[in-house]
Amino acid sequence: MDYQRLFSEIAIELSEIDDLGNVASYIPELQNVDPKKFGIHLSTIDRQDYSFGDAHEKFSIQSIAKVLALALAFELEDDQLWDRVGVEPSGSPFNSLVQLEYEKGIPRNPFINAGALVICDILVSRLNNPQQEFLEFTRKISGNSQIDYCSRIAESERLTSFRNAAHLNLMKSYGNIQNDIEAVLDFYCHLCSIAMTCKELAQGYLFLAANGVNPITNERVLRGSQTKRINAIMQLCGFYDEAGEFAFKVGLPGKSGVGGGIIAIYPGHYSIAVWSPKLNKKGNSYRGMQILEFFTTRTKSSIF
Amino acid sequence: MDYQRLFSEIAIELSEIDDLGNVASYIPELQNVDPKKFGIHLSTIDRQDYSFGDAHEKFSIQSIAKVLALALAFELEDDQLWDRVGVEPSGSPFNSLVQLEYEKGIPRNPFINAGALVICDILVSRLNNPQQEFLEFTRKISGNSQIDYCSRIAESERLTSFRNAAHLNLMKSYGNIQNDIEAVLDFYCHLCSIAMTCKELAQGYLFLAANGVNPITNERVLRGSQTKRINAIMQLCGFYDEAGEFAFKVGLPGKSGVGGGIIAIYPGHYSIAVWSPKLNKKGNSYRGMQILEFFTTRTKSSIF
């Protein structure tokens, strides 16, 4: 299939539809992004790459980084990881403390904020220098030494992260956070600040489409069965309370970030990263979801 | 692969593990089922069939019937169906009224009780003789005229369905139920009372693995894209608050019933029905989930 042409067609079609979302505004660094940015990158497991638009421009991947944090924690802890965080969708309209209180400090899954904070706590316990080692892990699995944190964004997030501090304190009151709250929060804010291009994202997450081995680097990241499990969690929990909508319309596992990026995985075939900064009411890229719906419909790619 | 032998191996392996569940007890007809029943049936889209154990014995499919009700309503209403019921996981531990109240009478998805009741309301509105026509639909898509309601079970359910009546009344107070409550409840209780064998289940639901056409009857049930959407909903919502666990361990879309049955779909490959009456705490067949986990692990079948 002529993916390049398909991307152009999608871009034209979408240009005729209003982009109704709003750029994330809680920190200036995200708010100042050009809302018209529009990037797509497709990486297939047989090592073909297709870029479109702003695919080579770095943006803040935000929550998409939670997938890599989960991958590293899963590698380190294997299934004992699930003693501290669940694998169920949360059903909550926002990153809520309600469920966390009812369920005594065990977050529903690793992609809601509370769950990602537990993953960070695990990495802070396990790694000597969490920030540096996590960055190296990210660089290694994507075969790309250019990937880095954006310290400006990390600091900005740190200054407004009262709600995440509330999550951490609540979980600590239940014994599900072991490290100092400031240390975990600091690591978490760095994690979310990673900047990547669509191309880097698609290539870095390609191991999830390829049974755990990155076909570009031939580096094994996880066992095949672990990869399937991460894909399953992405499918059920990757889009907050829009996971059903994404499964329904796009039909692939994926993960979004408030920077406007989305990664989606077609196991056995490809990974695709899209970027469009305006978010819908659920906090997922408005146009990004449309791109993926168009793309998977035209290419008839769906795991279902 | 020698499926017959694989089934035997799974049966032997499971016989060494305690079956820790409990048979559903809220109506006598379910409580009196022999807890040792154990059936498996696999139907592939290239028309091969493999049975094991009690695969030819009828049991109460209960909530598994909600998939067929959804299929029929989806055929009749197409996407306007989603004005009245969502596609998101509920995140609730039981068939709760809490979310329904917060979300003003719109159920999260068609598989929680509230959602299935809305589907029933739609069918009661759309069909002249809902009970008869639904039965004919079920018989047609499975190419099996032997399928029938169990009126004893339907009546028994009817007598204890105060909670479902609460759901209906609450939704009616929000304007999301159009028919008489008794009529909808009666239809719903009949729906849940359908008795099928594992073989009938696997063959009847095979259209979901075959892009909407039942390969046995060559009957088109739904458009391919609609089938994918039902599979997506099953994946995210088919096991109440154990959907994540099922996706994580089994890796296929599926639906369970409190009669101890589970149907699972491997799109493009097969459907598989299992039956073991003891339920885990979440209300899903304890052993049935194990059978499917073993089966998909050994056969390396997973959509992820």
Added chain:
Amino acid sequence: MDYQRLFSEIAIELSEIDDLGNVASYIPELQNVDPKKFGIHLSTIDRQDYSFGDAHEKFSIQSIAKVLALALAFELEDDQLWDRVGVEPSGSPFNSLVQLEYEKGIPRNPFINAGALVICDILVSRLNNPQQEFLEFTRKISGNSQIDYCSRIAESERLTSFRNAAHLNLMKSYGNIQNDIEAVLDFYCHLCSIAMTCKELAQGYLFLAANGVNPITNERVLRGSQTKRINAIMQLCGFYDEAGEFAFKVGLPGKSGVGGGIIAIYPGHYSIAVWSPKLNKKGNSYRGMQILEFFTTRTKSSIF
């Protein structure tokens, strides 16, 4: 104190403030009431009476009747009543099913709808002819044979009471409703339809200010200690989630109804009934609360 003059002053003062509420609109009979109605009646335990405005016009007392239902059930059941309904404030912004589900069908108190429905269930069990006997009880304690149901309102409520039916069904699923749902609902709708004037209300509820004996009829309604307990429940639960506001500003136990009436009790001194149909957002008479705040401030009457 010259109460008559005080009432005039309050009326003048309030006439300079906008009446910001809205008349209840869920049934036509309430919606069509003249929103300008304004009545006050004060009955002291030494048998003095002061009327103002529309104090002699009948209106639908609605939930104010729940106090009498509680009084009769308390007389019949004494403290075993509290096995089936609590005495705690609900903290809920409306008559919610959420708490009822979390607390397994035991309503928080007898004044939220669920609690009043349990009280009705008890009366239906205990009385041979609940409607007739309840009416006689009401007439007897108020020494007034003119009090009656408004069948038009009762029927109108009955047609829109899906939410109350939801409460009843949910409680029945937990075993906390013993009678037929229709019978309880019918009795409840009659209860709420009772029409009384401010004068009838103040005189009928005067026993609550007089240690259980109505000073007008010298009829003992309840033991003194039971009266105190009803007053305590009114104080904590009489105004839904505005109970604190009422205690804070008015400082007396009381009960409101969506017909725009409020009864308040100053134990050892008086009962006072006010009527003004427009309701604030919490469903309590907007002006009625103001009248009582002015009145208790000027007369320095407060139990605190």
Added chain:
Amino acid sequence: MDYQRLFSEIAIELSEIDDLGNVASYIPELQNVDPKKFGIHLSTIDRQDYSFGDAHEKFSIQSIAKVLALALAFELEDDQLWDRVGVEPSGSPFNSLVQLEYEKGIPRNPFINAGALVICDILVSRLNNPQQEFLEFTRKISGNSQIDYCSRIAESERLTSFRNAAHLNLMKSYGNIQNDIEAVLDFYCHLCSIAMTCKELAQGYLFLAANGVNPITNERVLRGSQTKRINAIMQLCGFYDEAGEFAFKVGLPGKSGVGGGIIAIYPGHYSIAVWSPKLNKKGNSYRGMQILEFFTTRTKSSIF
């Protein structure tokens, strides 16, 4: 009435009933208290005092101090205080974050933890040296320069106050905390650590029974109307989700602490402090509630 004799009778009667509660155990300093302690002190507004048992032994007043913090904040802020904290019962079984999230960081009332933390934030903003000035206020209103913090308890609480830190962070995310979280938490932990005897408590809180002026010192603490409002809040919110039970059985406004103390106020008559360390499941002194129920029943004191 011979109060001294009444206290003896109550003590004898209670000695025949098992004390079924448990001493608070979350910090060692509370856990090590002798569970058999039993003190009562009654102070009347005409300056009579009656002590019984361990009435002259200091104990940790814990949440009872929230009443004084409220009094001081109310004096400083007057009614603008209510922009930041409500006056409604919470209806929650524990010091929950659930409601706080639903209600966007505005606590229900000043006696749940979240509300007391907002009061502390106000005092930290308003006072130059909050700890010192609050202590002086407490000493002044009780005419007792011996009252002090217990720094051991304050430090111990500080080390386990993750849940309070969660409350503070959540409220800060909604803009309802203005100061540094550590500073507010530190002040709050000191507040809760105040040690007083039953006699000191009864005498210190006597202004609430005397229209705002302490009859012992003739010091005006608050305006009469403000005193009534604090009494109203105590009545509705002083015992967490046992406020109704306390109003129902004791019939007076009051406030409990996990140190096993309770203060109750009979406006126009007396204040009474009791101490018995074992707590019931709701966190209120098991025996303390019994003492007060017996006492108010025998003396027929009830505001209702």
